[in-house]
Amino acid sequence: MKKPDRTDAGDAFALFSISVIRLAQHLTAAGDALAKPAGQSSARWQVLAAASHASMSVAEIGRVLGLARQGVQRIADILETEGLVRYEDNPAHQRAKLLVLTPEGQAILNDIQTRQAEWADALGAEIGETDLRTTTAILARILDELSKPKSPAR
Amino acid sequence: MKKPDRTDAGDAFALFSISVIRLAQHLTAAGDALAKPAGQSSARWQVLAAASHASMSVAEIGRVLGLARQGVQRIADILETEGLVRYEDNPAHQRAKLLVLTPEGQAILNDIQTRQAEWADALGAEIGETDLRTTTAILARILDELSKPKSPAR
DNA sequence: TATAGAATGACAGTATGTTGTCAATATGAA
DNA sequence: TTCATATTGACAACATACTGTCATTCTATA
Numbered sequence: 122m123k124k125p126d127r128t129d130a131g132d133a134f135a136l137f138s139i140s141v142i143r144l145a146q147h148l149t150a151a152g153d154a155l156a157k158p159a160g161q162s163s164a165r166w167q168v169l170a171a172a173s174h175a176s177m178s179v180a181e182i183g184r185v186l187g188l189a190r191q192g193v194q195r196i197a198d199i200l201e202t203e204g205l206v207r208y209e210d211n212p213a214h215q216r217a218k219l220l221v222l223t224p225e226g227q228a229i230l231n232d233i234q235t236r237q238a239e240w241a242d243a244l245g246a247e248i249g250e251t252d253l254r255t256t257t258a259i260l261a262r263i264l265d266e267l268s269k270p271k272s273p274a275r
Numbered sequence: 276m277k278k279p280d281r282t283d284a285g286d287a288f289a290l291f292s293i294s295v296i297r298l299a300q301h302l303t304a305a306g307d308a309l310a311k312p313a314g315q316s317s318a319r320w321q322v323l324a325a326a327s328h329a330s331m332s333v334a335e336i337g338r339v340l341g342l343a344r345q346g347v348q349r350i351a352d353i354l355e356t357e358g359l360v361r362y363e364d365n366p367a368h369q370r371a372k373l374l375v376l377t378p379e380g381q382a383i384l385n386d387i388q389t390r391q392a393e394w395a396d397a398l399g400a401e402i403g404e405t406d407l408r409t410t411t412a413i414l415a416r417i418l419d420e421l422s423k424p425k426s427p428a429r
Numbered sequence: 430t431a432t433a434g435a436a437t438g439a440c441a442g443t444a445t446g447t448t449g450t451c452a453a454t455a456t457g458a459a
Numbered sequence: 460t461t462c463a464t465a466t467t468g469a470c471a472a473c474a475t476a477c478t479g480t481c482a483t484t485c486t487a488t489a
Contacts, residue, residue: 133411250284
């Protein structure tokens with residue numbers, strides 16, 4: 122197998138990419154573990170949190186979370202059958218109902234968020250605020266580069 | 276909605292987590308875009324790359340990639356029907372056949388890797404090797420903390 | 430050597446998320 | 460106002476990945 126040519130910086134970027142993806146898998150798994158005691162998952166938690174933040178239509182939540190609206194719709198429908206959210210009439214749009222948390226949904230979200238805060242506090246203290254903020258800033262810069270016209274498909 | 280208590284470091288960790296997950300989504304999408312011209316996807320590329328690196332059984336590839344062996348099996352079977360990989364008898368294990376690239380599979384992997392190297396070089400140069408290596412080191416440390424006994428499920 | 434336990438492939442079921450399509454509804458420009 | 464265009468929800472098909480279960484095959488210990 123012949124290794125393609127690659128600069129040192131390119132190599133560094135490849136290693137970085139692998140690290141980011143692997144860490145994201147672990148963080149998502151951790152999110153699932155945080156939501157599980159409440160009978161939820163990362164995905165449902167995200168939808169609950171978005172709906173709690175502001176009454177939005179399913180399509181709006183999709184845009185906020187960076188997901189296709191169809192996937193959000195599926196989860197929102199499940200949350201509705203479980204009584205955690207409710208569709209409310211949208212004065213601004215007849216079809217696009219607003220997703221609103223029920224008291225049960227809010228209680229479950231609070232439960233998850235409390236557990237999450239505890240977890241984040243413990244890990245934040247362990248790792249150190251300085252490194253976290255520095256790294257987050259660099260990640261933001263990289264995300265910016267990735268979003269630029271120079272897409273990988275060229 | 277009442278925000279749970281949270282330290283500054285905990286807040287920094289929460290923001291960091293969101294950044295990592297979002298960036299990983301973009302990187303995976305970029306990987307799909309790199310593999311697409313060759314008619315492949317990120318997942319298939321990973322399996323091809325693992326098989327190219329060394330002849331391994333499906334279960335071994337799963338462990339290397341951090342995936343369940345069942346998912347790797349599904350992809351490997353598809354790659355086999357497409358003639359990109361071949362199952363070879365494993366002298367050390369009767370059931371666990373070894374996954375080997377066919378010349379067609381190797382050609383497709385080379386094509387993807389060439390495109391990937393170009394892309395990584397460009398982005399690596401843009402972002403800078405120093406920042407990439409610094410960040411990768413911190414990510415590794417965080418991954419380490421996450422893997423420790425103190426799991427989120429407590 | 431026997432045998433309990435681990436690893437493996439095969440199969441089924443589920444969760445998350447994507448794309449594509451359709452009809453209904455908003456929106457904005459001529 | 461009219462009409463082309465966007466957005467939206469609904470539905471279907473698919474890709475990726477997980478868990479659970481089963482029978483088969485290895486492996487290591489007693």
